[in-house]
Amino acid sequence: MYWGFAFDDARCDSGPLSGRPAQFNAPGGQVQRACETDSAIFHDRFAGALQDIMRRFRASAPPTQVSRFAHAHRAWLSGVAWQIGNQAAGRMPGLDDFLVMRLLSSGGEPTFALLELATGARVPDRDLHRPAVRALTEMAILVAALDNDAHSLHKELTGGQADQNVYTVLMQELECPLQDAVRAATGLRDRVLLRFIELHDRVRPTAGQDLATYLQGLRYGIRGNNEWGLRVPRCLSCGQWPDEMDDTLLTWADEPSDTRPGPVEGAPAIAWWWDADLG
Amino acid sequence: MYWGFAFDDARCDSGPLSGRPAQFNAPGGQVQRACETDSAIFHDRFAGALQDIMRRFRASAPPTQVSRFAHAHRAWLSGVAWQIGNQAAGRMPGLDDFLVMRLLSSGGEPTFALLELATGARVPDRDLHRPAVRALTEMAILVAALDNDAHSLHKELTGGQADQNVYTVLMQELECPLQDAVRAATGLRDRVLLRFIELHDRVRPTAGQDLATYLQGLRYGIRGNNEWGLRVPRCLSCGQWPDEMDDTLLTWADEPSDTRPGPVEGAPAIAWWWDADLG
Numbered sequence: 322m323y324w325g326f327a328f329d330d331a332r333c334d335s336g337p338l339s340g341r342p343a344q345f346n347a348p349g350g351q352v353q354r355a356c357e358t359d360s361a362i363f364h365d366r367f368a369g370a371l372q373d374i375m376r377r378f379r380a381s382a383p384p385t386q387v388s389r390f391a392h393a394h395r396a397w398l399s400g401v402a403w404q405i406g407n408q409a410a411g412r413m414p415g416l417d418d419f420l421v422m423r424l425l426s427s428g429g430e431p432t433f434a435l436l437e438l439a440t441g442a443r444v445p446d447r448d449l450h451r452p453a454v455r456a457l458t459e460m461a462i463l464v465a466a467l468d469n470d471a472h473s474l475h476k477e478l479t480g481g482q483a484d485q486n487v488y489t490v491l492m493q494e495l496e497c498p499l500q501d502a503v504r505a506a507t508g509l510r511d512r513v514l515l516r517f518i519e520l521h522d523r524v525r526p527t528a529g530q531d532l533a534t535y536l537q538g539l540r541y542g543i544r545g546n547n548e549w550g551l552r553v554p555r556c557l558s559c560g561q562w563p564d565e566m567d568d569t570l571l572t573w574a575d576e577p578s579d580t581r582p583g584p585v586e587g588a589p590a591i592a593w594w595w596d597a598d599l600g
Numbered sequence: 601m602y603w604g605f606a607f608d609d610a611r612c613d614s615g616p617l618s619g620r621p622a623q624f625n626a627p628g629g630q631v632q633r634a635c636e637t638d639s640a641i642f643h644d645r646f647a648g649a650l651q652d653i654m655r656r657f658r659a660s661a662p663p664t665q666v667s668r669f670a671h672a673h674r675a676w677l678s679g680v681a682w683q684i685g686n687q688a689a690g691r692m693p694g695l696d697d698f699l700v701m702r703l704l705s706s707g708g709e710p711t712f713a714l715l716e717l718a719t720g721a722r723v724p725d726r727d728l729h730r731p732a733v734r735a736l737t738e739m740a741i742l743v744a745a746l747d748n749d750a751h752s753l754h755k756e757l758t759g760g761q762a763d764q765n766v767y768t769v770l771m772q773e774l775e776c777p778l779q780d781a782v783r784a785a786t787g788l789r790d791r792v793l794l795r796f797i798e799l800h801d802r803v804r805p806t807a808g809q810d811l812a813t814y815l816q817g818l819r820y821g822i823r824g825n826n827e828w829g830l831r832v833p834r835c836l837s838c839g840q841w842p843d844e845m846d847d848t849l850l851t852w853a854d855e856p857s858d859t860r861p862g863p864v865e866g867a868p869a870i871a872w873w874w875d876a877d878l879g
Contacts, residue, residue, distance in 0.1 A: 410622040590639065
């Protein structure tokens with residue numbers, strides 16, 4: 322996780338390559354190869370550190386789990402490249418495009434691919450690739466990604482840059498001020514989380530032990546990401562380090578802000594999460 | 601396959617996006633989502649056609665095989681983005697980088713991911729992700745990709761552009777004229793094929809039925825790609841359509857041009873294919 326954050330800060334979100342896709346695609350490809358291949362030699366401090374991490378994965382998990390992580394890693398980098406491309410072209414994506422991009426660029430894929438490596442669960446192929454399980458994974462990633470956008474909102478606003486996040490996207494999409502975009506984003510996030518809970522509760526009872534561990538990991542991921550994001554200086558960047566034991570920062574709504582069922586409007590690329598025959 | 605070639609010609613290799621990574625990364629991401637999601641709506645003729653193909657895959661194969669294809673598809677597009685980034689930056693890659701990029705941009709990953717969909721073989725995870733099987737897949741892809749570079753050489757030379765292929769890369773890497781680069785490229789390709797054969801013959805005897813079908817598919821792929829590439833106007837582009845029954849075009853060497861064992865010099869990113877403990 323820390324490797325990912327460091328790489329993200331130095332090479333993706335900010336740093337000299339953040340608006341230069343022609344420059345990012347090549348080192349992005351090299352780092353991905355470093356993730357796959359121990360014999361590769363790249364003159365990049367991040368590549369070497371990633372190879373060290375991957376060696377540990379290979380020493381402790383079967384090739385299937387390591388391959389899944391590598392695929393997830395590529396998915397992440399492809400989203401980063403997409404984001405950098407938008408930035409370079411000065412293009413603010415529409416909502417649907419943004420959600421697909423954010424699913425990837427948020428780094429949720431490799432984060433959740435760590436679940437098997439961390440817990441020792443070995444989810445069978447036929448379980449992991451089930452559309453319902455895939456939908457649950459994507460929904461958990463999106464909820465966490467939108468929560469991250471919330472955590473970073475203050476920092477991004479004070480930074481003065483109109484970066485691509487769910488708020489700037491919705492302000493453009495709905496032609497509305499920030500306050501309305503915040504409400505719309507929270508509603509969207511809540512609807513996805515509600516669908517996650519609904520589908521989870523349908524899938525979990527018949528899940529085998531390994532799949533159950535994985536699904537529980539997705540749930541912990543959503544919650545843990547919030548607890549972490551509300552404290553971490555990386556997102557806050559307001560010069561003040563919250564007390565680790567200070568719980569007052571964590572405020573939870575009593576109920577979802579939007580309980581409308583069915584697919585979110587204007588987001589066909591994720592509409593299948595609400596398919597009736599999932600699960 | 602034909603969808604891939606059409607997309608490649610219109611959006612990747614040539615076409616308006618071929619040197620503009622900021623413009624390619626976004627539609628690349630959209631097309632990938634179309635590959636994963638039927639509900640996605642993109643205003644791109646290629647996305648809709650790909651969704652139609654994917655629907656057929658989903659109707660005829662388990663989610664695991666369809667997911668493998670989707671992952672392979674992303675790998676391909678990431679290689680294309682890399683290539684376009686190099687083009688935009690006017691950067692001719694070194695040999696090692698080029699080989700990693702070419703493994704992806706050649707489209708060999710999705711091509712061979714079709715093997716399971718076409719044959720009905722269902723290779724177990726623990727087989728497909730074995731390092732030896734992964735090495736065999738990558739070697740088959742590289743041999744076919746280098747053969748494609750050979751097929752296109754005449755066209756590329758007459759086109760007058762110094763595109764990224766194994767010859768232009770080797771001319772820069774070895775500071776040599778084309779003739780020497782051709783010799784070096786053929787030697788490299790032959791060494792990889794020799795290693796493929798050696799490793800294949802070690803893995804095949806203990807392979808289960810599905811893995812054996814897959815491995816045989818890799819072999820057919822190398823041979824078939826050559827038979828196809830020597831005839832197809834797409835590569836030849838010399839205004840003359842070879843007679844389908846004309847076998848005289850197919851000239852095979854009696855023996856490999858280079859039989860040196862062990863990893864190819866200057867290519868650490870693929871050196872692990874020669875690891876003694878594979879297989």
